Every structure is written in structure tokens, then in C-alpha cells.
Amino acid sequence: MTTGMVENWVGTVSQLGPIYPFVGWEFFMSILGLAGWIGWHVWQTRFESKTYEEDLKRLTKKEGG
Amino acid sequence: MGPHLGGEPVSESLTKEDTATWARLNGVFWAAFLLFSWTAASIVSGSVIERIRSSAFWILAILIGSVFWVVDASWGWHPDGWMVQLLGYHDAYTSGVIHAVAGGFALGILLVLGPRIGKFRPDGTPRNIVPHNPWMVTIGLFFIYTGFWGFYVACNIPLFDIQAGEGISFSAVTIYLTPTTLSAITVNFIMALTGGLLMGYVISKGDAYWTYSAGLAGIIAASSGNDLYHPIQAMIIAALGVVFMYKLHFWVEKKFKIDDAVGAVAVHGYSGFFGVIIAGFVLWGYPTSPNTDYATINPLGQIVGAVIMFGLLGFLPGYITAKILHGFKILRIPREIELLGLDLAEYDHRYLSEGEIAKAECEEGGDIKWIQDKLGE
Numbered sequence: 395m396t397t398g399m400v401e402n403w404v405g406t407v408s409q410l411g412p413i414y415p416f417v418g419w420e421f422f423m424s425i426l427g428l429a430g431w432i433g434w435h436v437w438q439t440r441f442e443s444k445t446y447e448e449d450l451k452r453l454t455k456k457e458g459g
Numbered sequence: 460m461g462p463h464l465g466g467e468p469v470s471e472s473l474t475k476e477d478t479a480t481w482a483r484l485n486g487v488f489w490a491a492f493l494l495f496s497w498t499a500a501s502i503v504s505g506s507v508i509e510r511i512r513s514s515a516f517w518i519l520a521i522l523i524g525s526v527f528w529v530v531d532a533s534w535g536w537h538p539d540g541w542m543v544q545l546l547g548y549h550d551a552y553t554s555g556v557i558h559a560v561a562g563g564f565a566l567g568i569l570l571v572l573g574p575r576i577g578k579f580r581p582d583g584t585p586r587n588i589v590p591h592n593p594w595m596v597t598i599g600l601f602f603i604y605t606g607f608w609g610f611y612v613a614c615n616i617p618l619f620d621i622q623a624g625e626g627i628s629f630s631a632v633t634i635y636l637t638p639t640t641l642s643a644i645t646v647n648f649i650m651a652l653t654g655g656l657l658m659g660y661v662i663s664k665g666d667a668y669w670t671y672s673a674g675l676a677g678i679i680a681a682s683s684g685n686d687l688y689h690p691i692q693a694m695i696i697a698a699l700g701v702v703f704m705y706k707l708h709f710w711v712e713k714k715f716k717i718d719d720a721v722g723a724v725a726v727h728g729y730s731g732f733f734g735v736i737i738a739g740f741v742l743w744g745y746p747t748s749p750n751t752d753y754a755t756i757n758p759l760g761q762i763v764g765a766v767i768m769f770g771l772l773g774f775l776p777g778y779i780t781a782k783i784l785h786g787f788k789i790l791r792i793p794r795e796i797e798l799l800g801l802d803l804a805e806y807d808h809r810y811l812s813e814g815e816i817a818k819a820e821c822e823e824g825g826d827i828k829w830i831q832d833k834l835g836e
Contacts, residue, residue: 396744403637403749407621408628414689415741423691434657
């Protein structure tokens, strides 16, 4: 089994072009990367809001005695 | 290693060209490998701080930095190393060769050394001993990122004829003399750092220490194959490596009462172990060398390689040496000194006089009561 298009490092290696694995999957990988990035911002914003809500609850309780 | 252009070959096995090349490069490799030696020892230092004796640590540092990492590099980080030839072992930026071996070595020591006083509650659950100065930790980790970048470049020969006689074509090559590009390793480094940081923030719920450490862990997880990965692959592998190391760190801490003070076993050892293995799957079938007789990269070879790095050359020697040092009662500092604090024990006169001066300043300024009130005295 092989994940790349490189069979050996002999001869006219400079003619190989892309040497990373899974050539042809670039579009899918880009979408995956973009989705992960946007997903992170959504998660982070929600997590931050939740943290502030919990902080506010705690502070309000303290003030109320 | 001084200014020397080669001259006549010193042995029959060398050509004039070999002699000329190595006369000009030897010092560079020597200094770069010396840096790796320091790195291996400094990884161990973080795990064992606050309770190991300096005398013991210096012996351990010499062993990991000048013996075991050198052995593993000759086995798996050399164009003709037996692990490369027979297992198809590939570890371009040393996930296993530096990080897993040092992490494993530290874990072996920790098993004998024991936790810091107060790390575990009487019921066995761990306490989180937070860094005394988070901002210094942050700056330190950022320094490591910067140094790591240089480390990546130092793992290459930056300009090498990759076509060996079939028309000249210069590119960077790895330690295995296989082609990569400086562009690729720069981008992959950044993407792995990014993947590590993003996942570190999520998994640690925004903890600054673990987020920045995860950036480092991400790079380490992707380092085995960062000469060949696509940048997005580097980012995803880094993120997965962070999940693995973070979960494993807290599981081991709870289950085996291991006090890895700065998480170095996790960040370097577990991430490095993960990085070696994942490269076997993602780079399956790639040639490990320009020599076509050598094994190609494969999952089994990488799994065996990871076990050799972390277990055989890391954990085992660390554990055995620590046991010997413990037997001589020179591994751990006395309990009383640990309770007092190593700095206080070492510099007690300095602190005493500082205390006197601070007291005098407060008395003269009339603020002593305010401070006492604040301290609840």
C-alpha cells in the first residue's frame, strides 16, 4: 500500500511535482481545514459566553450574601 | 572542525568529494547535535523539578544527552541506520529521536522519584499546582516555539543535489538525504503549531498553560513526517496528537500517581510517540532513503520504532538509573528541604536580609499595618 505517488528518490526527482500524501484530496482537505477553523470560533465564542454567565451568577450570589 | 577545505582523503573508503563536503559541514552538525543533546536533557528537567537532587539530575542529563539520544540517532536518524534500513523508520524532525526518548526517560525517573509533597490529596486525587508566574511560562513557551523553528532547519541539509548525477537540482534534504523543501517545513511548522494551539484551547477549556504547551505538542506530533505532509494534514495530525497527549497525561497522573510537573512527558513523550506512529499510516509506502534496497515507511515499522524510542532507549534506562541513584540515596532532596523550598534553603541568608529590609521600609513608611491587615495577620 502507498499513500503517495513517490516510488523512489532516484533519478529526475525534480519532475515529481507534489510529494505529499493523498494527492487529489486537496479540495476536501481545504474544506475540512476551513470547517475546523470556523467551528473553533463558534465553539470558543459559546464557551466564553458560558464562562461569563457562570462568573456573573457567582458574583451576583456573593453580592446577595 | 576548524577552517578546512578537505584536501586528500584520509582513508580509502572516502572520495575527495566526501572529504571536501564533510570538512566543511562537520562543525555545523556537531554544534546542531550538541543542541539536541541539551534539548533532550532539558526536556527531562521540567518533569522532575522541585524535588530531584542536582547531582542526580546531572548524571541523568549526561546519560540522556550524551548516550541514549546518540544511540537512537545512529539507529533511526541516520541515512544508513539499521532502523531505517530494516524497519522503514522515518522521523524527519525527531518526534521519536528526541521527544519520545526524552519523555520516556523522564517517565522512568518519575516512577522512582515520586510526586512533589502535596501533589496528591490523602484520597489520592491530584491537586493542580499552578505555575507561580503564568506570564513567565508564556514567554518561555514562546521562546521554545522560536527555537524550535531553528531546530527544524538544523535537521536539514539546506542545499543538496537531489538528482545525484542526472542533471543538477538543488533542494533541502532531510537527515536521510530524502528531498523536502524549506518552504514545506516552514508552512508545516506553522500549521502544526496552529492545530496544536486550537485543539489545546478546546481540550483544556482555555487554560493558558496547556494551550501554549499544546502548540508545542502539536508540532512534535507532526514532526516525524513534516518533511512530506500537506500543511492541512500537519494541522490535523497536530490536533489529534494534542488530544492523545492531554488525555493520556491526566489518566496516567490519576492512575499511577505520576507527578509530571510541567507536563513534559506528555508534551514531548506522548506526542512524540503518537507522531512516530501516525507517520507510519499517513506516509505508508514512501521510500525512506535514496537507497532503493531499504524498507519503505510502514505502520508496523513505525510502531516498533516508537516503542524502541520511548520504551527501550527512554523509559527503561531512565527507570534503571533512577533506581540505582535511589539505592545510593542521592536521587531526591531531603523532605525538610523540600518543605522549606529549595530556593529558601539555598539562599536563606539573602531572603532573611530581604525580609529585614522590607520590614524596615514598611515601618519607616508607616504601611506595616496596612500590609498586616491585607495578609489577615
